Amino acid sequence: MSGPSHDAIIHSASRLFGERGYRAVTVREIAADAGVSASLVMKLFLSKENLYAAVQPEESLLAEPDVPIAELGRALVFRVLMRRERGMQEPWANIALAVLDSPDPHAARAEIRERYLDAITRLIGDPTQDRRFASTVICLMTGFGEAIRTLGLFDGRDLDELVEYYGAIVQTHIDAAKAAT
Template sequence: MSGPSHKAILSAAGRLFGERGYRAVTVRDIAGEAGVSAALVMKLFVSKDKLFAAVQPDESLLAELNVPTSELGSALVFRVLMRRERGTQEPWAMIPFSVHDSPDPETARIEMRERYLGSVAGLIGDSTPDRRFASTVTALMTGFGETVRTLGLFEGWDFDELVAHYGKIVQAQIDACAATPA
């Protein structure tokens, strides 16, 4: 089922979990934010754990990038800023909450790490044994997504200037990866 109530619940849960974390959010909080009853939330999602799993960051958004490798840094930063402007869920900002507040943090850490590192490594062509460039890009984007959303950093910056500025920082790692012999 994916009607308006289902979408409203997912949207509210994603935002609340992203802002406050798993433990600090109740099913009633989500229901209130979505404008539905707690009973409907439970009927549709069965448990808070299953709802939390349904709103986890999705690294597949990386596969949707259809830009030359030379523009990936700016494209990644642009997407974070567009999600901020639209008030939509920020997957990069949710990574820390998804791990720390998970019912099983160690398993969540391993799963999130592998999902994101694998996706970023594939995106930038990182074949180093330790995926050093993918690790750095993931760290840069997670930090950027989290601080833009949570701390409100860069609020006074011009949108395009910020894309160019932070995009260059991310792009430096992508370019270094491309310059590394396989």
Template sequence: MSSPSHDAILQSARRLFGERGYRGVTVRDIAADAGISAALVMKLFLSKEKLFAAAQPDESLLTDLDVPTSELGRALVFRVLMRRERGTQEPWAMIPFAVQDAPDPETARSEIRERYLTAVARVIGDTSPGRRKAATVIALMTGFGETFRTLGLFDHWEFDDLVAHFGAIIQAQIDAVAPPAPTP
């Protein structure tokens, strides 16, 4: 069960870890940003490592999409752009940080990889060996989220044009998923 303090800590942790990485943030930084004491952070999360784990990108950003599969690419891109406009955390952009800067990068890589592959494959219906189309969608969305945030490659695009253009690229991978063979 979460509380306002718990939620404030996670929000601050996600933003700060996303901006500075694990090693660049202290529990005191997070506490100050959340407007609470470092002691409360430790009481609720027990350690910086456990807080980092709790603040990782969440594949649930896929579960509440209420659009037909034929519009999923546009919906995913639209959400990245809306989070950017609102100045909120971009989960796709945080994936590289979550792995590279984790206290145990290999474990983080394995866990995040499996969570995202499972979630994306389920949403797009990818049952192929290695979930190749799901992997491609993840790569495209992670690249889009990170380059949009870091490099500003699309800053001069019109919002709707970018949704249509990049959404079509993502959608092509989603549409390429072969429908499952009918059971006899």
């Protein structure tokens, strides 16, 4: 059920959960921010946990970009910068919060870890048993997303220059995975 109230709730919840985490945000705060009643939030989503699940970022960051493998590092970095420019939630920056602040951190860690490792392993063609190259790319992208969003690093830097610079760092590990096949 989508409509102005639903969309306002989703927008407020996404922003508040992204800024402060699951445990630090109440349904009443989300409702007040969205300009609706807490009872409407509960009617639409049934629980705070369901609302939290509804606002988790799309996993489009794990979808395969339509670029040659030799440009993949730059494409991944470009996506982070575009989400920042558009004021969108940053999934890479929210990984730690999604795990540590979830209703079940242990289960969230296992699920998110495997989802990201599986997707990046497929994306870069990591042939190693321990998925070391995929793990490194995830570390680099998580750190980049967090540094961009939380610390504001690289604010004011030329976008193309940043894509070239950090994209080349990520690409080194993607190329290493290809060389290991």
